[in-house]
Amino acid sequence: MTAQAFATLFVAVLFAGMLLKAxxxxxxxxxxxxxxxxxxAAFAERIALHAHQKAADYTVARARLGRIELAVxxxxxxxxxxxxxxxxxxxxxxxxxxxxxxxxxxALLGTLGVLSWLVDLPFALIxxxxxxxxxxxNRMTPALYAADTAREALLAVLIGLPxxxxxLWLMGTMGEYWWLWVWAFWLGVNLLALLIWPTFIAPLFxxxxxxQDDALRARVEGLLARCxxxxxxxxxxxxxxRSAHGNAYFTxxxxxxxxxxxxxxxxxxxxxxxxAVLAHELGHFHHRHIVQRIALLALTSxxxxxxxxxxxAEPWFYAGLGVREAHTASALxxxxxVLPAFAFPLAPLMSHxxxxxxxxxxxxxxxxxxxxxxxxxxxxLYRDNAATLTPDPLYSKFFDSHPxxxxxxxxxxxxxx
Numbered sequence: 001m002t003a004q005a006f007a008t009l010f011v012a013v014l015f016a017g018m019l020l021k022a023x024x025x026x027x028x029x030x031x032x033x034x035x036x037x038x039x040x041a042a043f044a045e046r047i048a049l050h051a052h053q054k055a056a057d058y059t060v061a062r063a064r065l066g067r068i069e070l071a072v073x074x075x076x077x078x079x080x081x082x083x084x085x086x087x088x089x090x091x092x093x094x095x096x097x098x099x100x101x102x103x104x105x106x107a108l109l110g111t112l113g114v115l116s117w118l119v120d121l122p123f124a125l126i127x128x129x130x131x132x133x134x135x136x137x138n139r140m141t142p143a144l145y146a147a148d149t150a151r152e153a154l155l156a157v158l159i160g161l162p163x164x165x166x167x168l169w170l171m172g173t174m175g176e177y178w179w180l181w182v183w184a185f186w187l188g189v190n191l192l193a194l195l196i197w198p199t200f201i202a203p204l205f206x207x208x209x210x211x212q213d214d215a216l217r218a219r220v221e222g223l224l225a226r227c228x229x230x231x232x233x234x235x236x237x238x239x240x241x242r243s244a245h246g247n248a249y250f251t252x253x254x255x256x257x258x259x260x261x262x263x264x265x266x267x268x269x270x271x272x273x274x275x276a277v278l279a280h281e282l283g284h285f286h287h288r289h290i291v292q293r294i295a296l297l298a299l300t301s302x303x304x305x306x307x308x309x310x311x312x313a314e315p316w317f318y319a320g321l322g323v324r325e326a327h328t329a330s331a332l333x334x335x336x337x338v339l340p341a342f343a344f345p346l347a348p349l350m351s352h353x354x355x356x357x358x359x360x361x362x363x364x365x366x367x368x369x370x371x372x373x374x375x376x377x378x379x380x381l382y383r384d385n386a387a388t389l390t391p392d393p394l395y396s397k398f399f400d401s402h403p404x405x406x407x408x409x410x411x412x413x414x415x416x417x
Contacts, residue, residue, distance in 0.1 A: 006320035007082060014341045018074045021344075024395045025063045025070070031392035032056045032063075040389050042406050046379045047389070058135045058386040065131065069123045076119050077337050081321040086112070086333055090325070105168045105329030106161060112333050113156070135386060137244045144242065151204055163189055171312075171328040179309035183302050190297070198251040198258050208235040208260065216271050220259070223275055226368060227282045232258045240264045245385050248277050250285065268384055273377035276369040283364030289357045308335050347398050354401040362412055371412045378409065 036056040039047055080086045086108075093107040128145065132138035140148075167182055174181045193201075202208070211217050211234040220234060231250075239246065239262035246265035251258055259278065266274065284290060311317045312331040321338065323330050365374050382389060382405050389405045396404050403411070 001314075001316050003316040003319035006316050010320065010338060010341065011078075011082070014074060014077065017341050017344045018070055021070050022067055024392070024398055025067050027392040028395040029060050029063050031395070032059050032388050032390055035390035040406055042409055043379065043382075043389055047383050051383045051386075052389060054135065055382070055386040055388045056390070058131070059388040059391075061131045061134070062127070065123060065126060072119060072123075076116075077341075080112075080115075080337060081334065084322045086321075086330060086337075087323050090323070090330055102165050102168050105327065106165055108329045109164055109333060110161065113160075132243065137386070138242075139240060139244060140242045148205060155201070155204075167332070168328050171332070177309070179305040183305040186301060186305075187298055191294075198260075202251065206241070207238045209238075210234065211236055211261065213266070213271075216266075216274060219271055219275050220278060223279060223282070223368060227279070227286065229282055229285055230257075234258075235260050236263050236266065237261065238263055240267075246381060248274070248281060250281055250290075268380055269377050270373075272369070272373045273380070276365055276374035277377050279365035279368040280361045280374060282368070283361030284357065286364050287357070287360050289361070292357075304339070308332075311335065351396075351398060351401055355403045358402050358408070359411060362408065363415060366412060366415045371415050375409055375412050378405070378412075 033056065036053055037049075039049055039052045043052070089111050090104075090108055093104045093111070097104045097107060128138055128140055129142075132140075166185060170181045170185060171178050211220070217234060224231065235258055237260050244264055246262045246268055248259070248261045248265055251260055259281075261274070265277070269277065308331065312326070312328070315326070317334065318324070318326045318330065321334050323334060362374065365371075381387070387405065391400060391404050393404075402408065
């Protein structure tokens with residue numbers, strides 16, 4: 001392939017993906033607005049019209065911002081590649097730092113990370129202090145937002161830079177099959193993160209306290225015993241400090257697994273509904289969904305690394321994307337910029353797989369608790385989180401990891417009692 005041919009292919013794929021995403025977002029806005037004035041029949045007795053309209057307006061506001069963000073993101077990628085931005089950054093650091101070693105490559109990748117953050121920052125601020133605040137979800141203060149950002153930056157320096165340094169070193173010293181070593185290292189880092197995140201990282205951002213409600217604890221422990229699940233602890237997280245949204249999740253891996261409830265979730269749901277939500281999460285454990293996703297991550301990342309191992313030796317890959325000199329850091333940077341455009345067509349497959357897992361977890365929850373309790377919990381969460389009840393079907397196939405509300409509730413209500 002020639003450099004010009006690859007450049008043409010990349011631009012075509014990037015713009016085709018951007019156009020498709022824009023069309024899907026437009027369809028989502030039109031479909032949600034068209035159904036704004038009437039609550040779907042399945043929810044008419046459980047969700048008020050004003051709550052349904054709030055969810056519609058919230059969805060539309062986020063989608064409209066998403067369309068602007070889409071155009072800015074594409075422009076940013078083009079500026080760095082065909083616009084020569086990445087090469088300009090490489091030239092800048094080459095003039096400031098001594099050649100050789102890992103430092104110039106780390107400086108290039110670090111600068112790219114900072115620029116990406118700056119491009120995303122206005123949209124993050126609009127979402128947090130504009131949309132989320134307007135619809136009554138944001139509880140984040142500017143001071144807390146700044147503190148979170150500082151902690152994230154510190155973690156990026158203390159953890160991210162050493163990881164990147166190790167990757168660049170492996171790429172430069174392990175010979176033809178360096179990509180196998182990088183894959184093994186990267187996979188190990190991800191598995192290690194599952195172990196250390198709940199104990200060392202998450203508490204930097206949120207406060208976790210043991211579940212104090214004795215009745216709920218007894219109910220949860222009974223469910224865990226029935227399901228054969230062992231957890232290191234049951235914790236309540238101060239999610240209300242940042243947002244009114246509610247959730248529950250498992251975190252950690254192996255002996256480090258713990259169950260976490262948002263305090264906002266416990267405030268909104270009855271005990272039997274909390275139990276049903278937890279049973280759904282246990283369904284993911286029972287069906288080994290987490291293990292399956294880790295296995296898929298391992299396989300896909302191996303393929304991705306092999307692809308990079310091939311591209312790094314192809315002159316047209318660099319020349320086609322505005323880079324004059326090939327080296328490990330620029331190859332890694334280019335690959336991270338280009339891959340999302342080519343990977344987007346896989347989005348419907350991944351979303352479908354995730355929705356299949358959700359249906360399986362729902363069926364498991366219905367066997368361990370009551371389907372009606374899970375339905376009640378979901379309806380409250382849809383209402384209180386302003387989740388639209390009427391997403392565009394095509395948009396949902398691409399982007400929704402969970403089944404649409406009406407389909408999910410109908411599935412649960414059809415299960416044997």
